[in-house]
Amino acid sequence: MALRPADIARKLNISTSSLRHYEEWGLIPPVERSAKGYRVYTEFHVAFFECIRAMADGFGLQLTAEVLKNIHTNRVNFAFWLVNEAQSSLHNEKIISEKTLKSLEEPLIAQEGPLTISEISRETGIPTTTIRYWEKVGLLTIPRDNENKYRILNQNHIRQIRVIHTLKSSPYVYTYSLNGIKEIIRELKSDDFDKIRKISTDYQIHLDRMNQLQMKGVRYLYQLCEKLELIP
Helix, strand or coil: EEEEEHHHHHHHHHHHHHHHHHHHHHCCCCCCEECCCCCCHHHHHHHHHHHHHHHHHHHHHHHHHHHHHHHCCCCHHHHHHHHHHHHHHHHHHHHHHHHHHHHHHHHCCCCCCCCCHHHHHHHCCCCCCHHHHHHHHHCCCCCCCCCCEEECCCCCHHHHHHHHHHHHHHCCHHHHHHHHHHHHHHCCCCCCCCHHHHHHHHHHHHHHHHHHHHHHHHHHHHHHHHHHHHCC
């Protein structure tokens, strides 16, 4: 059954130009043309369009495109693992966010000696390269040992790093400038964490929503693969 672009666009609440873009990017199967040159979409194209729309919200268009291009070449398991990797990354964000909130509720624990950057990285889940970069741009102020010049890190740096990560993560990356994040980090020196606590809580709500969107995207992807008879 041939379907008009306008009908599909209306159903998915997008423009017909978006349908053409998905076609140009190679995200859908080849589209035949009628005798008058009009595009002739089928139910299989609709399934691809629905999958694109569902996945893009939770995984982003770039990953969605990579996944669907692998579906076109029957690399189903590889496509599924790409999705699984993105879900794992989101789950890691959830763990970091929960630790951030917990660290704001608990008093700092006295330590016997300074922590290494590797120990800080393991505790926070943030790569050492990222921590060094944040120090370089002034988001972190880390004192150095006068003799060996090693960084002197403590529990307060763990708290700061977790909050920086939250502020720089979506959707806050578009809300707080570099100077804005620096100002909030300075607030950590006081006992008033209400603003930071709200940001962390909002971020957890955002992660919950992203998880729901990803689950929806997975459902549409699986349905597409069933329709194409790529899985049992």
